[in-house]
Amino acid sequence: MAVETDAMTHRYTEEDYTDWEHTGPGTLGGRYLRRFWQPVYVAKDLKPEWAAPIKIMSEQLTLYRGANGTPYLVGFNCAHRGTQLSIGWVEGDCIRCRYHGWMYDGTGQCVEAPLEEPSFPQKIKIKSYPVHEYLGLIFAYLGEGATPPLPRHPGLEQEGVIEASSFIRHCNYVQELENDSGHVPFTHPQNYGGLPPKGSFCLADVLPQHLISKETKWGLTRSTVTEVHHVTPNTHATGRAYRELKWMVPIDDESYVSLSTELTPLTEEWDKRREAKAEAEAKGYGRTNYDLIDSVLAGKVRLEDLDRQAPGYLINIQDGAVQIGQGRIRDKETGHLGRSDVFIVMLRKIKEREQRALAEGRPLKQWQSSAYPWPASSTWPGIPADPELDDYLHLPRPAKQPGTSAAKPPSEWQRALSRS
Numbered sequence: 001m002a003v004e005t006d007a008m009t010h011r012y013t014e015e016d017y018t019d020w021e022h023t024g025p026g027t028l029g030g031r032y033l034r035r036f037w038q039p040v041y042v043a044k045d046l047k048p049e050w051a052a053p054i055k056i057m058s059e060q061l062t063l064y065r066g067a068n069g070t071p072y073l074v075g076f077n078c079a080h081r082g083t084q085l086s087i088g089w090v091e092g093d094c095i096r097c098r099y100h101g102w103m104y105d106g107t108g109q110c111v112e113a114p115l116e117e118p119s120f121p122q123k124i125k126i127k128s129y130p131v132h133e134y135l136g137l138i139f140a141y142l143g144e145g146a147t148p149p150l151p152r153h154p155g156l157e158q159e160g161v162i163e164a165s166s167f168i169r170h171c172n173y174v175q176e177l178e179n180d181s182g183h184v185p186f187t188h189p190q191n192y193g194g195l196p197p198k199g200s201f202c203l204a205d206v207l208p209q210h211l212i213s214k215e216t217k218w219g220l221t222r223s224t225v226t227e228v229h230h231v232t233p234n235t236h237a238t239g240r241a242y243r244e245l246k247w248m249v250p251i252d253d254e255s256y257v258s259l260s261t262e263l264t265p266l267t268e269e270w271d272k273r274r275e276a277k278a279e280a281e282a283k284g285y286g287r288t289n290y291d292l293i294d295s296v297l298a299g300k301v302r303l304e305d306l307d308r309q310a311p312g313y314l315i316n317i318q319d320g321a322v323q324i325g326q327g328r329i330r331d332k333e334t335g336h337l338g339r340s341d342v343f344i345v346m347l348r349k350i351k352e353r354e355q356r357a358l359a360e361g362r363p364l365k366q367w368q369s370s371a372y373p374w375p376a377s378s379t380w381p382g383i384p385a386d387p388e389l390d391d392y393l394h395l396p397r398p399a400k401q402p403g404t405s406a407a408k409p410p411s412e413w414q415r416a417l418s419r420s
């Protein structure tokens with residue numbers, strides 16, 4: 001694990017190149033992740049003149065929204081005697097400390113210290129970061145040097161309903177980042193109708209394109225019932241009749257916040273689906289229940305029994321159990337990757353390559369964060385599929401080798417995937 005120290009003077013080791021789990025200030029993994037805008041909050045959850053304490057990549061900060069609606073991100077503590085700023089109040093575009101009234105603007109500059117000389121405030125400044133509201137989320141840039149433009153995602157700027165949401169999971173963000181396609185029939189057997197009976201899924205049922213992953217302009221792509229694009233460094237783009245972007249953002253090294261934004265079509269069918277979802281959420285379905293996950297991990301409750309109670313709404317419980325069950329941070333020394341883990345192997349190799357380049361001051365790959373194609377769908381006006389994907393998303397079945405027995409007819413599962 002990297003020692004948290006001054007990033008510019010620290011000499012990193014081989015161990016740091018493969019460490020992206022630790023993301024605190026000064027860690028190599030943290031420096032790499034900070035080179036990208038990260039969502040930090042669901043925009044509608046921050047009302048004007050409200051402040052919220054947040055923790056992102058082990059850094060505690062104060063997010064607040066000015067009276068005119070502009071969000072700002074500044075340091076966590078007041079520079080005077082360290083009171084938590086979020087318990088103060090917002091005045092215009094500034095935030096005032098609750099203890100002795102020092103006030104800071106959105107750049108972190110102290111603009112008032114009522115009990116001090118008038119010239120005093122100008123000497124005081126706390127940290128601040130650029131923020132931007134987009135697609136229902138508040139994004140922040142916590143990186144070194146000049147702030148790059150916030151990447152846009154034209155596929156989500158089209159007509160439809162944008163809904164942003166978030167949940168927290170108590171394990172390292174990489175465990176969700178490496179959440180692969182192969183887990184679906186086992187972890188979520190009740191959520192995807194038509195899957196083979198529990199435990200009957202095996203390598204012979206997998207189409208070749210589902211075991212192939214390739215580096216792309218935006219990161220990597222893997223595919224299951226729908227394609228999932230891994231957008232470097234911590235985003236997934238998925239969907240078919242809807243479009244979803246999901247970021248896994250570390251809170252610290254043992255928990256992360258999943259922030260998503262989803263665009264759904266403006267049709268009667270989707271109006272009904274949105275209503276049903278809102279109703280289910282009001283009843284508490286879909287909410288991550290950590291007591292339940294703890295009970296599953298403690299052997300007091302079986303996932304099979306829960307599956308029957310609220311089928312379709314247990315994804316977070318199921319994913320939470322399998323991910324937190326790996327430990328808060330997975331032990332890299334254990335585990336045996338197989339043929340089906342090609343996506344993970346590639347992901348780790350790319351991360352290592354980029355972190356090594358960062359540590360050595362060499363040029364990094366310039367990712368095109370919105371170059372991924374959305375899956376073709378009759379619902380949306382077409383964004384043409386990227387030909388870069390064609391050579392592996394539509395692979396033919398492997399040719400039969402002479403002398404082997406006749407090819408097995410495709411299973412129901414294979415046929416379902418071929419149609420999707």
Ligand code: FES
Nearest residue numbers: 078080081097100
């Ligand atoms: S601690 Fe904030 S003004 Fe004194």
Ligand SMILES: [Fe+2]
Nearest residue numbers: 183187188319
């Ligand atoms: Fe899952």
